[in-house]
Amino acid sequence: MEVMTCGGLIFNKCSKYKVFVKNTSSSSLSHPYSMESRLAAELVHFLVTVIEELITCGLSHSYTNGGSQNDKGLVIGLWNPAKFFTYTHVPEDSTSSFQYRTHLFQSSSAEIKSLASDPKNAVIFAYIGDSIYMYKNFSIWQNKSSSISLLYKGISSSFGKIAFDYVSNNIYWCDPLLQWIAMKPAYNLNHTIYKVILQKDLNYPEGLALDPVNRFMFFSDNGPNPRIERVSLDGQDRETIVFVGLIKVIALSVDISNKKLYWTDYGKHTMEVSNYDGSSRRVIKLINFGFMADLVYYQGILHLVSSRQKGVYGFNVISGLQLYGRTLNFGQPYAIAVYDAETVRTYKDPCNTMACGQLCINAKSGPRCLCAEGFKLASDGRNCAGYNDCQNVYLSTIHDK
Structure with missing residues (x-):
């Protein structure tokens, strides 16, 4: 306790x-x-x-070392001006409480492109501009953060998504122009410690969703032949699961309990679902909200944001019935995430047993040590060694015991 x-x-x-x-x-x-x-x-x-x-x-809704089991809501990233907008409860229908808080950014022109949350540590991850930031000691109710840290800088100008592995505490992102998917330890502030885990035969990866419990990553590749693929969290065991009837899939989300994959197709104006292997695919609803920037699944409801309509909407995943819709007069929404500590508190991290020097991924076969770009795994299978061209010497990273 x-x-x-x-x-x-x-x-x-x-x-x-x-x-x-x-x-x-x-x-x-x-x-x-x-x-x-x-x-x-x-x-x-x-x-x-x-x-x-x-x-x-200030304990009513602010926490110093982690989220609260009662702290639940939606976090939305707005443009023009840039701000976090939070609903202090997750809406279920039009009768729900739509109490909200807003938090303006210092730079009103910042572009919040994607969000991910780690409520158990009271953290919001945000892809803004060309960088990924960590907002610590975040509170849904106060909608503010006591400190901001830069995790990674150098993502190309695009709309690739980020996703958080809440079992092993890794952050993943798509870079459509560099044509890769990369990851890094979410709580390691060393910008050079990251790993490109997927690059071969990628054209324009954009949508991204993780199932850390079943150790899957799903992504969309919006190249000449649009498709949705599934891989293990380390980039192995790659499989194309949907490749027919797609135009531009920007946002993905998963229902871990029922092993369902959801997505929006901007080109077809559809909201769709399939099993994890691509089977039983169906259209949930035809929607005409313009640019459907992002969506997230939560307890039988798909929450979607449209930047063109400046709105957030909720749909029943079975019937496609619209449960609620709200116009946001504070800016254009481009990103959405659920903030609920209760759903991520019961998982143990297998990587805790590995003592990896740089990176650990909970792969299909179990926890696996990897090394950042420019390093290679040492003979012990845990630590990393790299070559420094400037000093003409080998470098190594040793995990502190």
């Missing part, structure tokens, strides 16, 4: 505002009133203290 403290109060992070104990001095018990009066007085004093501490410490 995870707890957090503030001013002597101890809170259960898995239960909203639940207080377990308050340290009180022995002198507070030596009160001249009756037992009942003393207890009542202590209770009132205690509740007042709780409220004061909550206000002072």
Whole structure:
């Protein structure tokens, strides 16, 4: 059980505002009133203290070392001006609460192209411009971050998506113009530690979705022969699963429990679904929202954003019925992510047993150590060695034991 403290109060992070104990001095018990009066007085004093501490410490919806099981919502990336827009609950239909918060960027011209979330660590990952950033200590309710870190810089000018492996804590991205898919440890701020895991026979990779539990990656290649492919998280075991009747698939999402793959085809104006192997494919709905920039699956609903219509919409994945639609008058939405700590807290990372020097991927065959670009795996299968042309010497990285 995870707890957090503030001013002597101890809170259960898995239960909203639940207080377990308050340290009180022995002198507070030596009160001249009756037992009942003393207890009542202590209770009132205690509740007042709780409220004061909550206000002072900002614990109502802000967390210092991870998300809350009760912190759920949608995070949307807007352009013109650039901002994070969050719904403080995940909408289910038109009667849902659409309370929201906004957080303006310092640069109003920033282009938020893709989002991914790690609520268990209170983090939002954002692909902005040519870089991937990590927003730490993020809160759906306050919609702000106490610090921002640059993870990677140098993505070509395009609309490739990012995705987060919440089991092994790796971030993946598509680079359509460089024609590759790459990854890096999400919490390693060394920009040079990244790995291109897929490049052969790629034309224009854009859409990206991960199933870290079943160890699959899905991506769309919008080249001359558009297709959707499935590979293991290390880029191996590659298989084309959909290759007929596609024009331009920009966004993908997965239902891990039922092993379903969802996508929007911008060229056909369709929202579609298939099994993980491409079978049982069907059109969920024909939609005409212009540029369908992004979508995300969550508990039987597909949430979609349209930059042209400046809207966010929810659709039932079985019937295609539109459950809600909201116009966003604050900017153009290009990215959307679900923020729900409850769905990612129960998985153990197999890479914790590997002690890899640079990178670890939970591949189909199990956890596997890899090395960043410019390095090769050493003979021990864990550490990495590279060649420095400037100094004409070999370099190595050794994992600290």
